Amino acid sequence: MAPRRRGQTGKPCLALFMMIAMLYFAVPERIDICRDCSCFGTLQHISCKGVFRVGAQLKHTFEDVAFRGLDLDVPHSKLSPDLFQNRKGTIHLDLSENGLKFIDDGLFTILHQMKYLTLSHNALTAIPVFHNLTSLQELYLVFNNIRIIGNNLKAHAPKLKELMLDHNKITFFQGDQFPEKLEILGLSFNRITSIDRGSLSGFVQLKKVDLTGNLISQISSGSFLLPGLKTVILNENKIREIFKDTFNPELDKLHLNRNRLSGLVCPSQWGDDSGCGRYVFTFIATHAKHIAA
Structure with missing residues (x-):
C-alpha cells in the first residue's frame, strides 16, 4: 500500500460529498399522490398523471396544478371534497382529460385565488357550481357533454372574462346567465x-x-x-x-x-x-x- 502523503486531510472527499448532495436535492421533488407526479422549479408547479391517491398529502402550496389523464375508474380513486384543503394558493388548475361526469359543489370553494380553471375533455353534462370563485378569470369547458348553462357562473364567478364552451351540446343560451364582465365567449360547435x-x-x-x-x-x-x-x-x-x-x-x-x-x-x-x-x-x-x- 502506498504511504500516505504528509498533509493529506481528506477535505477533497468532503467537498465531493457535499457537491453530490447538492445535486441530489436540486432534482425536482417527486410527491406520492399519483403514478406519475412531479414538482418543478421552486415547488410552485405540479403536473400529475395516472392513478390519483386520495389519501396522499401535499406539504406545499402550489400555484399551478395539472391533474390530467387520471384513472378515475380505479376503486377509491376520485376527487375528494377536501382535495384542495391545504392548497389555498392554487392559481392555475387543470383537470382535463379525466372523464369527469360530476364535480362536488364544494370542491373548489377554498380556492379563492384561482384565476384559471380547465375542465376540458371530460364528460360533464352541466356547468358545475363554483362556490366563491371570486378571482376566476378564465374557464375552459371545451369538449364535454354540457346541455344547459344555468346561472351558476353569474352568481359565483363575477370576475370571469373568458369562457370557452366549444364542442358541447348547448341548444340555447341567454345573456343574463353569464357574468357581466365576460369579454370572450366561445360557443362553437x-x-x-x-x-x-x-x-x-x-x-x-x-x-x-x-x-x-x-x-x-x-x-x-x-x-x-x-x-x-x-x-x-x-x-x-x-x-x-x-x-x-x-x-x-x-x-x-x-x-x-x-x-x-x-x-x-x-x-x-x-x-x-x-x-x-x-x-x-x-x-x-x-x-x-x-x-x-
Missing part, C-alpha cells in the same frame, strides 16, 4: 339554432363571440347590438338572411364563411356602400353574388 335579442342581452363588456359550427338559421334584428363587441364569428351555420340593425356599427370583424347567404347588403344606418369598407366580411356563401368588404 354546439347545437344552437337561432339568435334573438335576449341571447346576448346583459353582456356589457363582451368583445368577441364565436358561434362557428352551430345550426343557426335565424338571427333576429338587433341581436348583436352590443357597445363593446368587436368580433363576431358565425362560420359554418345555416344563415340565409341577415336583417338590418343586426350588428353594432362599431363592429370590426364579422365572419360568415360557409353559410347559405345569397347576398349581403349594407344596413341603411351605415350610409352608402363605401361605409362597409371598415368592416371585415369573410364568407363563402352558396350562390353568393355580392361581397361587401
Whole structure:
C-alpha cells in the first residue's frame, strides 16, 4: 500500500460529498399522490398523471396544478371534497382529460385565488357550481357533454372574462346567465339554432363571440347590438338572411364563411356602400353574388 502523503486531510472527499448532495436535492421533488407526479422549479408547479391517491398529502402550496389523464375508474380513486384543503394558493388548475361526469359543489370553494380553471375533455353534462370563485378569470369547458348553462357562473364567478364552451351540446343560451364582465365567449360547435335579442342581452363588456359550427338559421334584428363587441364569428351555420340593425356599427370583424347567404347588403344606418369598407366580411356563401368588404 502506498504511504500516505504528509498533509493529506481528506477535505477533497468532503467537498465531493457535499457537491453530490447538492445535486441530489436540486432534482425536482417527486410527491406520492399519483403514478406519475412531479414538482418543478421552486415547488410552485405540479403536473400529475395516472392513478390519483386520495389519501396522499401535499406539504406545499402550489400555484399551478395539472391533474390530467387520471384513472378515475380505479376503486377509491376520485376527487375528494377536501382535495384542495391545504392548497389555498392554487392559481392555475387543470383537470382535463379525466372523464369527469360530476364535480362536488364544494370542491373548489377554498380556492379563492384561482384565476384559471380547465375542465376540458371530460364528460360533464352541466356547468358545475363554483362556490366563491371570486378571482376566476378564465374557464375552459371545451369538449364535454354540457346541455344547459344555468346561472351558476353569474352568481359565483363575477370576475370571469373568458369562457370557452366549444364542442358541447348547448341548444340555447341567454345573456343574463353569464357574468357581466365576460369579454370572450366561445360557443362553437354546439347545437344552437337561432339568435334573438335576449341571447346576448346583459353582456356589457363582451368583445368577441364565436358561434362557428352551430345550426343557426335565424338571427333576429338587433341581436348583436352590443357597445363593446368587436368580433363576431358565425362560420359554418345555416344563415340565409341577415336583417338590418343586426350588428353594432362599431363592429370590426364579422365572419360568415360557409353559410347559405345569397347576398349581403349594407344596413341603411351605415350610409352608402363605401361605409362597409371598415368592416371585415369573410364568407363563402352558396350562390353568393355580392361581397361587401
